[in-house]
Amino acid sequence: MAVIIDKDENQILGNLAAIYKSRGYRRYKLGCFEEYSLYQENKDFLIGKNVITFSDLGGRLMAMRPDVTLSVIRHNEVPENGLEKFFYNEKVYRQSAGSNEFKEINQTGVEAIGAVDEAAIAEITALICETLSQISSDYILDVSHMGFTEGLFDEFSCERQTLSTLLKKKSLHDFYRFAEKNNLSDELVNAFCVTVNACGKADNALKEAKKAVLNDKMSAALSELERLQVRMNKFGYGDKININFSSVNNADYYNGIIYNGFVSGIPRFVLSGGRYDKLLSKLNKRGGAVGFALYLGEIERYFKRDDALVDCLIIYDETTQDEALELADKTVKAGNSVRIAKSMPTELKYSRLVNLCKEVKQ
Amino acid sequence: MINVALPKGRLGEKVYELLAEAGYKCEEYTKDSRKLIFCDERGEVSYFWVKPSDVAVYVELGAADVGVVGKDVLDEYEPDVYELADLGMGKCAMCVAAKSDWTDDTSVPLRVATKFTNTAEKYFADMGRDVEIIKLNGSIELAPVLGISDVIVDIVETGTTLKENNLRVFKRISEISARFIANKSSYKFKTDEIKKITEKLIKAVEK
Numbered sequence: 001m002a003v004i005i006d007k008d009e010n011q012i013l014g015n016l017a018a019i020y021k022s023r024g025y026r027r028y029k030l031g032c033f034e035e036y037s038l039y040q041e042n043k044d045f046l047i048g049k050n051v052i053t054f055s056d057l058g059g060r061l062m063a064m065r066p067d068v069t070l071s072v073i074r075h076n077e078v079p080e081n082g083l084e085k086f087f088y089n090e091k092v093y094r095q096s097a098g099s100n101e102f103k104e105i106n107q108t109g110v111e112a113i114g115a116v117d118e119a120a121i122a123e124i125t126a127l128i129c130e131t132l133s134q135i136s137s138d139y140i141l142d143v144s145h146m147g148f149t150e151g152l153f154d155e156f157s158c159e160r161q162t163l164s165t166l167l168k169k170k171s172l173h174d175f176y177r178f179a180e181k182n183n184l185s186d187e188l189v190n191a192f193c194v195t196v197n198a199c200g201k202a203d204n205a206l207k208e209a210k211k212a213v214l215n216d217k218m219s220a221a222l223s224e225l226e227r228l229q230v231r232m233n234k235f236g237y238g239d240k241i242n243i244n245f246s247s248v249n250n251a252d253y254y255n256g257i258i259y260n261g262f263v264s265g266i267p268r269f270v271l272s273g274g275r276y277d278k279l280l281s282k283l284n285k286r287g288g289a290v291g292f293a294l295y296l297g298e299i300e301r302y303f304k305r306d307d308a309l310v311d312c313l314i315i316y317d318e319t320t321q322d323e324a325l326e327l328a329d330k331t332v333k334a335g336n337s338v339r340i341a342k343s344m345p346t347e348l349k350y351s352r353l354v355n356l357c358k359e360v361k362q
Numbered sequence: 363m364i365n366v367a368l369p370k371g372r373l374g375e376k377v378y379e380l381l382a383e384a385g386y387k388c389e390e391y392t393k394d395s396r397k398l399i400f401c402d403e404r405g406e407v408s409y410f411w412v413k414p415s416d417v418a419v420y421v422e423l424g425a426a427d428v429g430v431v432g433k434d435v436l437d438e439y440e441p442d443v444y445e446l447a448d449l450g451m452g453k454c455a456m457c458v459a460a461k462s463d464w465t466d467d468t469s470v471p472l473r474v475a476t477k478f479t480n481t482a483e484k485y486f487a488d489m490g491r492d493v494e495i496i497k498l499n500g501s502i503e504l505a506p507v508l509g510i511s512d513v514i515v516d517i518v519e520t521g522t523t524l525k526e527n528n529l530r531v532f533k534r535i536s537e538i539s540a541r542f543i544a545n546k547s548s549y550k551f552k553t554d555e556i557k558k559i560t561e562k563l564i565k566a567v568e569k
Contacts, residue, residue, distance in 0.1 A: 140550045173448035200553050242550060246444070262547045267424025268442070269546070 004265045005135055005302045009106070012134050013089055016108055016294075019130050020087035023123065025110055028086040030071050036063040038070055045070065045253050045279060048095040052102055064093040069291060072111050073280060078287035083114040096297070106300075109273070109293035116275065116288035118224070121257055122231040124273075124290050128259055129237040131294055132271060138264035141240055143202065143228075144247040146254050146274070147221030148209070152195055155214050158182045163192070164248050170196050187214070195245045202229045205243035221256075228257070253279045259292055263299070270298045311336035313350035315343070317357035324356050364407050364555050367421055367429035369414035373452045373540055377430045377563075378409065384562035407559075418443065418543065427548035428556060433538045434517055438478045444549055446560045447542040449567050454519040456481060458533040461506050464513070475505030476515040485515070485535050503527045 007015075017027070036053050043049055045067070052064040065071060068090050076084060089108040096103035110127055112120050125141070132139035149167065153160045158178075166175045172193060179189045194212035198205045206226055213219050225243065232238045247260050254274050261271030273292025280289055312331045316324035324340045331338040339348065366381070368374035375393065382388070388402040388409055401408040412420055417431040418441040428446075434456055436445065456478065466472065471492040476482045479495050486493045496511050505511040507527055517538060518524060518531055542563060544556050 138551075142550065169443075169445040171445040174445075244550075262550045264547075264551045265424075267422065267545055267547050 005299060006304050008303050009296060009300065013108060015134050016131060017087070017089065020110055020127070023127065025085040025087040028072060028088045030065065030068065030088065030090055032065060033062045034065050034071055036061040038074060039063055039066060042070055042282065044250050050095045052093050066092055066094040068092060068107060068109060068293065069111060073113065073283055073285065073289065076113060078280060078285045079114040080287070081115055083112045083116065083120055086111045103297065105295065105297035107293050107295060109291060111289060111291035113289045114287050116290050118227060121275070121290060122228060124292065125228060125232060126235050126237060128261060128271060128292050129240055132261045132263065135270065135299060136263045139240060140242050140262045142242045142244040142247050142260040142262065143225065144243070144245050144258040145221040145225055146249065146251060146256055146258060148218050149245055149248050150251055151215050151217030151221060152191060152212065154217065155188060155191070167196060168246050168248050170246050172196055199244040199246065200242060202238065202241040202243050209243065249274060257290070266299060266302060268298055270295055309348055310339045310350050312338045312352045312354060313348065314338060314340045314354045315357055316340060317342065320356035327354060363405055364428060364552065364559055365410065365426045366407060367410045367412055367417045367426035369417050369430060370411045371414065374411060374430065376451060377449065377540070380563060380566040384566045386559065421543050421545050424545050424547060426545070427552055428542060428544045428559065430540050431543055433541055434478065436541060437536065438480050442546060443543045444546060445541050445543050447564050449540040449542055452540040454517050454538045456515065456535040456538055457518045457531045458513050458515055458535060459518065459524050459529050459531050460513040462528055462530045472513060473511040474513055474515055475502055475511035477502060478515055481535070482515040503529055
């Protein structure tokens with residue numbers, strides 16, 4: 001597999017923390033455990049449904065945290081005016097994609113909670129672009145809006161779930177069958193098809209999406225996306241924004257903009273987020289929230305690998321022990337890593353070999 | 363370059379022929395070759411030949427940008443991919459079948475033999491029917507004949523195998539055909555190429 005990220009994980013995390021701090025986001029540190037009921041009541045908000053649980057000493061059912069956002073919202077007051085701005089870098093525990101095992105995954109992300117306005121959305125969108133650009137310059141941010149898709153679904157009197165699934169899969173052939181079965185009007189069929197196909201570079205896709213607008217909700221969502229795109233063009237991120245209304249999130253939690261970040265060469269999205277005011281209502285809080293998370297677990301195998309584990313490998317025998325120790329000391333003082341060994345270690349990569357014995361033992 | 367995962371066998375060969383006609387020909391491809399990867403000289407397309415049930419895995423994991431897979435596989439494994447076209451080939455149906463004289467005894471859980479455990483579980487859960495799923499990997503028709511299951515959930519093309527074993531279809535769960543799928547990330551970075559190959563393939567199928 002080709003290496004595509006020329007930094008290591010710690011470098012990226014350090015750079016991201018500096019970026020978030022420079023925008024006034026405070027570091028938020030969480031405990032490892034959370035009451036299981038928080039996840040049980042909001043299962044549909046989680047990426048995976050399985051959670052590691054255990055009973056604590058007081059008999060409460062606890063969970064190893066599978067998600068950060070729920071905890072951030074639960075444990076913080078939502079300001080009536082202004083925004084609380086947090087970033088985090090935490091471990092989460094969830095089922096890894098394509099396996100039946102739990103995995104510890106590093107996740108970093110940003111949350112803005114309170115009176116969310118378009119400036120906050122634009123700032124978060126720009127932060128996402130900066131975040132993705134730390135991984136690779138070849139990235140795309142897929143943007144959608146729940147107001148647009150929910151507004152579209154409002155016009156149909158048939159099952160929302162089926163429409164949502166067909167939109168997510170871009171499965172127009174199955175939609176035509178569905179339309180025929182449900183006697184849908186040409187106007188509705190056309191609006192759905194335009195919504196599926198209005199994807200790609202934002203400037204063009206937004207123009208195309210206008211042809212699908214059927215009500216005020218869709219129109220308001222599209223206008224918000226257009227204003228966002230104007231701002232992103234000003235920030236220089238305009239050509240990185242893709243519109244894709246097939247990114248549909250759970251409408252019980254999300255109500256506005258939706259984000260999915262992709263990096264060339266990585267098969268799944270590496271970042272996701274959006275506006276989730278409805279999650280706050282579910283947790284009996286008033287106000288809005290917008291945020292995103294970068295899934296480092298998705299990118300860990302693409303980090304640059306350091307082939308040479310040590311700069312210098314010194315092989316010694318019984319007569320050259322002191323010489324080896326002396327040379328090793330000098331090497332370390334010169335700022336290089338060193339390993340001394342009596343025989344050639346297997347599977348150790350090194351930049352330079354110093355052989356202090358006549359016959360190297362294999 | 364577009365990487366295409368094709369299912370080994372008649373369906374894959376037919377799709378390759380359609381793509382070749384549509385301009386995605388690979389000079390080094392021959393039917394009898396045992397090679398698994400073919401690239402065209404212009405470097406526009408490469409083909410992988412994989413087990414039909416694995417096509418979705420190759421596409422979901424990004425080894426292939428697009429691929430051709432049966433709807434039965436998509437329903438069973440639910441890969442996170444775009445489903446861009448119904449090729450209308452390899453048509454068959456996912457069915458519930460049983461011995462011709464079978465009647466459902468609703469006082470006990472229904473024993474269901476199948477290769478498609480998720481599909482079967484979902485179907486009977488929607489009906490609210492209590493079931494015991496028996497996972498088999500082949501010769502599913504044998505299960506009710508030998509009495510290890512009451513019904514089977516399986517793909518039925520012509521119904522000849524069922525008939526010869528004194529079984530019949532009791533319910534068609536869904537219609538199956540070959541679908542053209544795309545990796546979600548590839549679709550962002552190769553949008554125009556994937557849209558172009560999809561359109562050309564649809565046109566070739568409609569001819």
